[in-house]
Amino acid sequence: xxxxxxxxxxxxxxxxxxxxxxxxxxxxxxxxxxxxxxxxxxxxxxxxxxxxxxxxxxxxxxxxxxxxxxxxxxxxxxxxxxxxxxxxxxxxxxxxxxxxxxxxxxxxxxxxxxxxxxxxxxxxxxxxxxxxxxxxxxxxxxxxxxxxxxxxxxxxxxxxxxxxxxxxxxxxxxxxxxxxxxxxxxxxxxxxxxxxxxxxxxxxxxxxxxxxxxxxxxxxxxxxxxxxxxxxxxxxxxxxxxxxxxxxxxxxxxxxxxxxxxxxxxxxxxxxxxxxxxxxxxx
Amino acid sequence: xxxxxxxxxxxxxxxxxxxxxxxxxxxxxxxxxxxxxxxxxxxxxxxxxxxxxxxxxxxxxxxxxxxxxxxxxxxxxxxxxxxxxxxxxxxxxxxxxxxxxxxxxxxxxxxxxxxxxxxxxxxxxxxxxxxxxxxxxxxxxxxxxxxxxxxxxxxxxxxxxxxxxxxxxxxxxxxxxxxxxxxxxxxxxxxxxxxxxxxxxxxxxxxxxxxxxxxxxxxxxxxxxxxxxxxxxxxxxxxxxxxxxxxxxxxxxxxxxx
Numbered sequence: 327x328x329x330x331x332x333x334x335x336x337x338x339x340x341x342x343x344x345x346x347x348x349x350x351x352x353x354x355x356x357x358x359x360x361x362x363x364x365x366x367x368x369x370x371x372x373x374x375x376x377x378x379x380x381x382x383x384x385x386x387x388x389x390x391x392x393x394x395x396x397x398x399x400x401x402x403x404x405x406x407x408x409x410x411x412x413x414x415x416x417x418x419x420x421x422x423x424x425x426x427x428x429x430x431x432x433x434x435x436x437x438x439x440x441x442x443x444x445x446x447x448x449x450x451x452x453x454x455x456x457x458x459x460x461x462x463x464x465x466x467x468x469x470x471x472x473x474x475x476x477x478x479x480x481x482x483x484x485x486x487x488x489x490x491x492x493x494x495x496x497x498x499x500x501x502x503x504x505x506x507x508x509x510x511x512x513x514x515x516x517x518x519x520x521x522x523x524x525x526x527x528x529x530x531x532x533x534x535x536x537x538x539x540x541x542x543x544x545x546x547x548x549x550x551x552x553x554x555x556x557x558x559x560x561x562x563x564x565x566x567x568x569x570x571x572x573x574x575x576x577x578x579x580x581x582x583x584x585x586x587x588x589x590x591x592x593x594x595x596x597x598x599x600x601x602x603x604x605x606x607x608x609x
Numbered sequence: 610x611x612x613x614x615x616x617x618x619x620x621x622x623x624x625x626x627x628x629x630x631x632x633x634x635x636x637x638x639x640x641x642x643x644x645x646x647x648x649x650x651x652x653x654x655x656x657x658x659x660x661x662x663x664x665x666x667x668x669x670x671x672x673x674x675x676x677x678x679x680x681x682x683x684x685x686x687x688x689x690x691x692x693x694x695x696x697x698x699x700x701x702x703x704x705x706x707x708x709x710x711x712x713x714x715x716x717x718x719x720x721x722x723x724x725x726x727x728x729x730x731x732x733x734x735x736x737x738x739x740x741x742x743x744x745x746x747x748x749x750x751x752x753x754x755x756x757x758x759x760x761x762x763x764x765x766x767x768x769x770x771x772x773x774x775x776x777x778x779x780x781x782x783x784x785x786x787x788x789x790x791x792x793x794x795x796x797x798x799x800x801x802x803x804x805x806x807x808x809x810x811x812x813x814x815x816x817x818x819x820x821x822x823x824x825x826x827x828x829x830x831x832x833x834x835x836x837x838x839x840x841x842x843x844x845x846x847x848x849x850x851x852x853x854x855x856x857x858x859x860x861x862x863x864x865x866x867x
Contacts, residue, residue, distance in 0.1 A: 360697060478718040482707050485697050489760070492660050492686045494712025540744055542698045 327565050336452055340571075343454040344561055346466045347518045347527065348553030353473050354511040355532035356542075356549050357504060360484050364529045366403060369418035370505070371512045371524040373399035373425030378446045378521075379432030388446060389458060392521075393513045395425060400505035408498065449520030449572030451561055458517050465510045472507060476500075481542060518557065519572040530579035531556065534586050556582065611674035613638045613768050613798040614659055619668035621654050628654040632668070632823045638767075641794045643813035643829070645806040650820040652802040653689065656770055659800070660686055673767065681712065685766030685797075687757045689773050695746055701756050702741045705731055708763035724763075731759040735789060751782020758789065768798045775805060787812050 331337045358367050377395030381388030399421050407414045433440055445453055454462075473480060482490045483500045491497045515524045535548035560575030567574070614636040621629040629651045636642050644652045657663045659670055661677045672680040685708075708731075709724035732738045735755050745753060754774055761769060771790075775783045790799055791812065803809045810816060810829045818825040 475716050476714055479714055482710055485699055486693050488662055488688050493710050494681055540698055545698050
């Protein structure tokens with residue numbers, strides 16, 4: 327496989343795409359897991375399907391359609407949540423299914439044979455083109471820059487939004503910005519794992535990092551590392567066993583997550599019994 | 610002296626529900642006000658309205674004679690314990706330090722030497738120095754609550770607003786918190802929201818009772834008529850075996866306490 331990476335452009339693209347995806351996933355994943363926005367991210371991702379369909383209908387790059395739909399969904403969900411006071415899970419599910427429905431409609435309206443959409447739905451890291459890669463690089467840099475520049479503000483916002491607001495932070499602006507970053511991250515991830523599998527790559531590395539690291543900085547770093555492990559590991563599995571890369575990446579990340587959950591349970595159980603032992607000895 | 614807080618004809622609606630209706634309340638500087646009332650009576654809503662956290666439908670709120678925007682820095686806020694994710698990976702020191710954050714978005718923000726000094730002072734004052742590097746997930750309820758108070762104090766506010774600061778802490782920690790607040794009240798104004806009216810009536814210098822409307826504002830002794838209109842039914846205050854008196858002796862008329 328190493329040889330293939332040096333020989334073939336598509337393998338190089340795949341590896342670079344995996345690295346970029348892991349970095350943005352680690353950063354944004356930790357933030358949305360903390361803020362409990364994982365389902366909202368799922369809603370944004372699925373709404374993007376409408377954009378893919380629109381791209382096929384009017385013959386422009388579907389990924390651009392996905393970009394605009396994801397951004398619109400992010401602002402739409404954020405706006406209705408803030409103004410309407412309706413339950414956010416209801417709004418998310420509306421966007422979720424409406425986006426998918428629009429995608430199906432647009433593709434049905436397109437004359438001729440329906441295109442193969444599985445690479446958008448389930449991802450195909452081996453089909454990442456040079457143009458995709460440039461878009462991914464640009465979006466990833468934007469996400470990293472926004473998070474880095476306002477790092478302290480993000481941290482204060484994530485820990486205690488109300489307090490940050492009382493201290494004069496524009497928390498409404500930060501919320502919209504975070505949703506925008508989620509939308510951009512989703513677009514980066516669509517080519518790697520696809521719309522349907524995006525949530526797993528956002529949530530799993532961050533959730534694993536949560537179990538093993540105590541500080542926020544370390545949590546982001548670990549989430550990026552686990553992202554790398556799963557995307558590059560999944561790519562390897564996909565290469566050798568000839569399975570869809572999106573599926574192998576997601577399955578690997580779920581397996582690692584499960585492993586760490588079991589480890590955490592055993593660890594907690596052991597701590598409890600040790601404490602009980604000590605209490606008995608004292609008595 | 611200009612009042613610390615002046616609430617005029619304040620109404621707040623949540624959707625179609627009235628949370629607060631035509632509330633008028635003046636809190637003098639140096640006052641230690643306890644806000645009590647039934648659940649859903651608008652206690653927290655009033656506190657949040659003063660802080661600008663909920664949109665007001667009608668009325669005005671003046672903070673030290675000015676608007677909230679002008680005098681934001683004079684306020685210290687201690688939110689409800691349950692409003693915060695305690696598993697967040699942040700140390701006690703970092704939380705208290707965050708009380709020094711500046712308003713507005715800050716590009717590559719860094720805390721100054723003075724910010725760190727104030728943080729250490731506040732930790733010392735509240736007796737949390739030994740827990741400095743502890744993660745918030747490892748703190749007890751009482752330690753966590755005192756940390757939130759310390760965070761509010763590092764900005765050196767003139768008015769401290771606390772939302773249920775003794776909920777979910779044990780008796781020892783509760784006593785510590787009340788002692789701390791009594792000491793702070795020597796210098797600053799305090800507004801405290803609590804459902805625990807028996808406990809706070811012995812602490813505060815005045816009480817406000819809210820049940821959508823302001824039912825009572827005055828000295829910390831309540832009579833049963835106030836309590837009746839507050840909770841809608843007679844509450845047997847005596848049966849709790851109070852360590853202190855909440856009620857004045859009733860000498861006049863039937864309907865007093867039996």
